[in-house]
Amino acid sequence: MSPGDHYRQIIELSEDCILELDATGRIASVNRHGLDLLQAFERSDVLHRAWQDFWPPALHPVVHQALRRGLEGQSSQYTGTLTTLRGAQRQWSVSIAPLSDAAGRVESLVVVGRDITEMRRVEQALRTLNASLSSQLQGAESQVMAASQHNQYLEATLTQAQVISERRRHLELAALQQRDIAEAARAMAEHTAMQAQKGEAVGQLVAGIAHDFNNMLQTAVAAISMVTDAPETLTPIQRKLLGRGNEALGHATAVAKRLLGFARQHPVRAEPMDLQEVALEMAELMQQSLAPDLQLVVERQSQPFPVIADRHSVGQAVMNLCINARDACGGTGRITLRCDQGQVSQDWATHLRAAGDYVTLSVADTGSGMDQAAMSRLFEPYFTTKPEGRGTGLGLAQVYALMRQAGGFIDVDSAVGVGTVMTLWFPRAHVSLGEAEVPPALPAASGSDLSA
Ligand SMILES: Nc1ncnc2c1ncn2[C@@H]1O[C@H](COP(=O)(O)OP(=O)(O)OP(=O)(O)O)[C@@H](O)[C@H]1O
Ligand SMILES: [Mg+2]
Numbered sequence: 001m002s003p004g005d006h007y008r009q010i011i012e013l014s015e016d017c018i019l020e021l022d023a024t025g026r027i028a029s030v031n032r033h034g035l036d037l038l039q040a041f042e043r044s045d046v047l048h049r050a051w052q053d054f055w056p057p058a059l060h061p062v063v064h065q066a067l068r069r070g071l072e073g074q075s076s077q078y079t080g081t082l083t084t085l086r087g088a089q090r091q092w093s094v095s096i097a098p099l100s101d102a103a104g105r106v107e108s109l110v111v112v113g114r115d116i117t118e119m120r121r122v123e124q125a126l127r128t129l130n131a132s133l134s135s136q137l138q139g140a141e142s143q144v145m146a147a148s149q150h151n152q153y154l155e156a157t158l159t160q161a162q163v164i165s166e167r168r169r170h171l172e173l174a175a176l177q178q179r180d181i182a183e184a185a186r187a188m189a190e191h192t193a194m195q196a197q198k199g200e201a202v203g204q205l206v207a208g209i210a211h212d213f214n215n216m217l218q219t220a221v222a223a224i225s226m227v228t229d230a231p232e233t234l235t236p237i238q239r240k241l242l243g244r245g246n247e248a249l250g251h252a253t254a255v256a257k258r259l260l261g262f263a264r265q266h267p268v269r270a271e272p273m274d275l276q277e278v279a280l281e282m283a284e285l286m287q288q289s290l291a292p293d294l295q296l297v298v299e300r301q302s303q304p305f306p307v308i309a310d311r312h313s314v315g316q317a318v319m320n321l322c323i324n325a326r327d328a329c330g331g332t333g334r335i336t337l338r339c340d341q342g343q344v345s346q347d348w349a350t351h352l353r354a355a356g357d358y359v360t361l362s363v364a365d366t367g368s369g370m371d372q373a374a375m376s377r378l379f380e381p382y383f384t385t386k387p388e389g390r391g392t393g394l395g396l397a398q399v400y401a402l403m404r405q406a407g408g409f410i411d412v413d414s415a416v417g418v419g420t421v422m423t424l425w426f427p428r429a430h431v432s433l434g435e436a437e438v439p440p441a442l443p444a445a446s447g448s449d450l451s452a
Pocket of ligand 1: 229260307320324325328365367368369371374378383384385390391392393394396397
């Protein structure tokens with residue numbers, strides 16, 4: 001077999017379409033696979049056909065240029081859609097190269113065409129798959145992102161829900177506390193109203209009794225004065241006895257009037273007064289209600305003790321302290337009233353106890369005294385250790401209110417089984433009460449101050 005035969009066999013075995021074109025671009029020879037790829041039954045079907053005719057008109061310039069370059073001795077490649085003899089559209093990749101004679105002249109052209117339709121389809125499929133995969137990937141990414149955003153949203157919602165539930169728990173707790181407070185306040189208000197009604201009722205009762213008592217006394221005074229107006233009809237002894245009776249009635253009238261004034265509601269009117277004078281008046285009034293073995297003493301000082309306060313309220317405060325002292329003594333012992341000068345130094349001062357000069361009134365008793373628990377609740381409204389009906393627990397609360405109003409405070413010193421000293425501290429008024437000059441202040445008294 002000649003080398004030419006070898007080559008012909010190789011060409012016949014090639015999977016590609018191998019053609020030889022003459023110088024006019026017509027097919028001069030074709031291999032077996034070429035016929036199959038062009039869907040020709042016989043070689044005569046393709047031989048002498050122009051190569052260009054297999055291509056769509058749009059590709060003719062490209063084919064033409066490739067043929068021309070081939071004839072010029074250059075190789076070219078192009079790809080395009082070829083129409084087979086049975087009208088099928090196939091994607092081909094084509095290489096055209098010149099075939100030269102021994103002198104180097106181009107005699108013909110060799111065309112190697114390869115059907116790449118499947119390859120393109122696979123490529124397209126791969127591209128589509130790739131596109132779909134990447135879009136799926138993007139979708140997945142965006143889903144992951146959305147999921148993570150959703151997750152974040154869920155986390156945020158959860159946190160928010162936790163915050164809301166925590167807030168709601170707080171609100172419920174607060175509401176419960178409010179309800180408890182409201183409940184306690186309501187109970188306290190009811191209790192206060194009841195006690196106030198009691199206190200008011202006692203006050204009204206005292207006022208009523210004092211009023212009627214005063215009327216009866218007036219009648220008795222008028223009756224006696226009618227008799228004493230005609231002294232000639234009386235024996236000296238009768239005149240003397242009636243005089244004594246009149247005196248006693250006068251005294252009783254004064255007591256009734258004081259009681260009446262004491263029980264009646266009073267508008268508060270601050271005025272300059274001598275604290276000792278009020279103490280003396282109240283002591284006199286108190287004397288009437290003391291057991292024989294209970295002594296009440298006023299350690300009277302020579303100078304006045306000027307304060308500016310509501311006279312009635314101060315009287316009421318002194319009376320409250322004296323009654324408490326009397327009750328603490330239980331029928332025997334001693335109650336001592338004493339006025340003094342006092343001073344609060346800067347060291348001792350608090351926001352409820354301003355530094356400065358004071359006048360004091362102390363009520364000391366030799367009674368039961370108080371333990372620490374009673375001392376700490378002393379000024380609480382309605383705090384009482386007295387049996388039902390004996391004490392309202394409002395006495396010291398009133399005293400406290402008065403002292404706050406007067407700009408003063410209360411000092412308490414007590415020992416169980418020994419006695420109690422309650423001292424009212426009034427800011428010293430720098431006014432002249434007439435007869436005496438106010439002397440310089442004395443050193444401050446000692447003791448525990450529960451009002452501060
Ligand atoms: N001098 C005192 N000695 C012992 N305990 C006292 C003295 N003063 C007050 N207390 C105690 O303080 C409580 C409260 O006194 P407060 O004057 O406020 O009310 P009360 O005397 O009980 O009742 P009210 O004054 O309304 O009749 C008294 O019940 C008593 O326990
Ligand atoms: Mg009292």
